[in-house]
Amino acid sequence: MVLYVKNMVCNRCIKSVIGILAELGIGHEQVLLGEVPLQEPPDAEQLEQLRQRLHEEGFELIDDKKTRLIEQIKKLVLRRLAQDPDDIQDNLSDYLSKQLHHEYSYLSHLFSSVEGMTIEQYFIAQKIERAKELLVYGELSLSQIALQLGYSSVQHLSNQFKKVTGLTPTHFKTIGAARRRPLDEVNGTSK
Missing domain, CATH: 1.10.10.60 (Homeodomain-like)
Incomplete structure (x- = not known):
């Protein structure tokens, strides 16, 4: 099971989320920006505690499919920014489309409508x-x-x-x- 976490954008965020998971005794695999792969699904009480603790630290569990997609776009943009420009073969729109398996026009419209700015x-x-x-x-x-x-x-x-x-x-x-x-x-x- 993978949980998606909003506002998780840096290595300090990852450390913070790992600390919360440890505090609540929730087993996880390697935590990535915006993604928390769990070893097994938490029970309802653990999930609510996790939601509360994440909220206290400025994070938010993402339940909605479209919101998860926006978080994935942000994560991929940050990953793209970290790449060596000499290693980049696709433009940003093609890169996002290939990674997320959606037309760029759909991704762009969704992102703009929620974030109030274009992906670019x-x-x-x-x-x-x-x-x-x-x-x-x-x-x-x-x-x-x-x-x-x-x-x-x-x-x-x-x-x-x-x-x-x-x-x-x-x-x-x-x-x-x-x-x-x-x-x-x-x-x-x-x-």
């Missing part, structure tokens, strides 16, 4: 947050960041960065980490 806008928001993180670390040049994030040029990254944040990457770097948000808050949800 979500992807760009995630890329810009990653760019902010890399700028704050200061270990890579702007051209290295553009390359790592799959931008065709520094200018493309800079234009998109300014459109999303209102700042140039250079100006952002000078004001530092104060403008960064955790990835789980980028889409309007907060844990």
Whole structure:
């Protein structure tokens, strides 16, 4: 049995969910972003306790099929963002369609209607947050960041960065980490 958990978007989230499962004595396999494969189905009381504990930590069990699909889209977007751009063969829409076995138009309409933004806008928001993180670390040049994030040029990254944040990457770097948000808050949800 696999449970789906909303707002589970980072490694700290996974650790938190694993801690809750251990606390409640619920056996699980390897917990992934948004997915909790259980060794055996919990009884009704355990499930309610799990639902309550997850809620206390800012997570939510997903029962609805469409909501699960949206969470899978988000997870795949984050996975795509973590890939080396040189290893990417499909564009984002083809990648999502192949992974989720749905037409992209259906996925796009569903995502937009629930999240209030397109999948592409979500992807760009995630890329810009990653760019902010890399700028704050200061270990890579702007051209290295553009390359790592799959931008065709520094200018493309800079234009998109300014459109999303209102700042140039250079100006952002000078004001530092104060403008960064955790990835789980980028889409309007907060844990």
